[in-house]
Amino acid sequence: MNTESDIINFSKPAQKRAGKHSADTSGQVVKTDILQGIYRMMLLIRRAEETLQKLFLDGKVPGFLHLSIGQEAVAAAVSSCLGARDTVSSNHRGHGHTIAKGVALEGFFAEILGKATGLCKGRGGSMHVADLKIGMLGANGIVGAGIPITTGSALALKLQGEGHIAVVYFGDGALAEGVVHECFNIAKLWSLPVLFVCENNGWSEFSPTDRQLATSLRQMATAYGISYDEVDGNDARDVRASAEATISVMRSEARPAILECRTTRVRGHFEGDKQDYRHADEAAEMAARDPLLVTRRQLKSEGVADDWFTRLAETTEAEIDTALAAALAAPEPNPKDILADVYTVSGGRHG
Template sequence: MSDLPNVDKTRRADWLALYERMLLIRRAEERLARDAMAGNLPGGVHLCIGQEASAVGVCSMLEDRDFITSTHRGHGHFLAKGGDVKAMFAELWGKRTGICRGMGGSMHVADVSKGILGANGIVGGGIAIAAGAGMGIKVAKDTAVSVCLFGDGAANQGVLMESLNMSAVWDFPVVWVLENNGVSEFTITDRVTAGAFTDRARAVGMPAFTVDGNDVLAVQAAVATAVDRARSGGGPSFIEAKTYRIRGHLEAEDAFLGGYSYRTADEIAAWQAPDKDPILRFASRLLAEGGAAQADLDEIEARVAAQIEEAVQYAQDSEDADPELIFEITFSDQRP
């Protein structure tokens, strides 16, 4: 790391760490996109390219003892919370060394030791789990927090209102984070959603905020306030992080749509511009305000690239998952 004068070294180190974590998520997902296209993965993948700032901004304010629940688009959340990229890649390749021993796949990455209660293949599936984790913290009289990361499609599931109400009535230490990327699978969210999402939280007396989800520092600041409130016994908060996903709903999207497109190429390109892309935006700010030199960013790029290649090699070299595990982890004592 270069030594530039007149710069707060703590802030600089923190900002570079945020940048590196976002870049790790982006490069990991870009590699997964290529391998999915090449047919190297045993299952489909739902990527969060373009949404890295919300994942990293949220998880940078959490500790291992804090819980998160995720979505089917959960690779970024997993890595942002400190999950091991090698174990995640091994899982996606269906290997025994995977974080779920190769039996969970892309939509179920989890690591309870890091507070990652799991991604979820069910839209909105993590919502009630996060409320339950908050209830457990409350009963244990602990100061940990539970964070629920969910999308705008999941926000229209009835379980959200039930869980918001329960967490508000009993002051559960839950931070509800809606990653509003404007699209619910293949449908533009505004076409199927009435009113403001934040009003749903306000209806149960919960503080609610909307932030620029592509500004990692804005997300971080909003989450810091919500986490402090939860830890001090103040109850839940609701944060809507407005962002955008660059890739499709899943990498095999074209096979589902049969030529139909719900977004234009111009719209996607606009969100890839330097003033909107979360990584390009933050790189510019680092160079302008954070005291970082281009050499610092190049060093991070090289380090991340090496991590990704090591993770891919680890996954490819690992043994395939053991099908017999099905009788241990799913159908216990039910062997035919």
């Protein structure tokens, strides 16, 4: 069971939404059953990443590991508004986005462990998990790289004309990348149904965001004329209300939007980061804003009983244990298959 000290929030609270580019969420009500579903997904993401953290410490996860602990509300709430044919792209901190889109946990764990049964046959690992069958176009190790991929997906979806949208998650540090501004421009110019979700956790690797950017994302959105909203990214209900209102308009009008979520990066930039660039007193500053605890309090105030949370914790643990056991037992990739999927096999003539 979570306690007040489990998760620490190091971010500043979000400002209230304001300005002509803000989404209208005044009539948006997030029902209890929907919030329960979001909490269920948040808990699954949290427990999955805690499992990965242990595996990493045991030396079973190759490469780097970037955890999104403290940011679960964003992925869970936004994905609760998406359909099977909507697409998603992510960044190096993409486990939560991947799980929230509906990826099979066994394949997810197997991929990060480098197993042959992984979603990408063990070749992508933590920073490049993808599952095209469910519209998860992939996490990306290069900062901002998911944004042009998603913008292209939004163009394809618009041409299909069936009301589907594309969503890309990125951190505040990506706003310094030129390709981000190119995509803001083309998305507005061509009225593409792409939702740019900025998870602003206040840190760009090891530096505060305000040392990286000359202006705010709100001002950038105004400059490009793109609809913008800012929410408390640690409040799943707030994220869901804004995302639902925004996405509803996007489906009918096929236009871009920006959603900035002020959230928390509880862990370091990567596992092993000592975080000695943070103030010692930050750990106790905002512990009560753990997104799981925030949502739990909301649900309990609406009459959700303690035994519901207890049962959910048990079923979530069992789900993860089953998936992990299968992934650990899976075979290693065969070195002979190293060139498989590198080239397209074609029966056509060349030359």
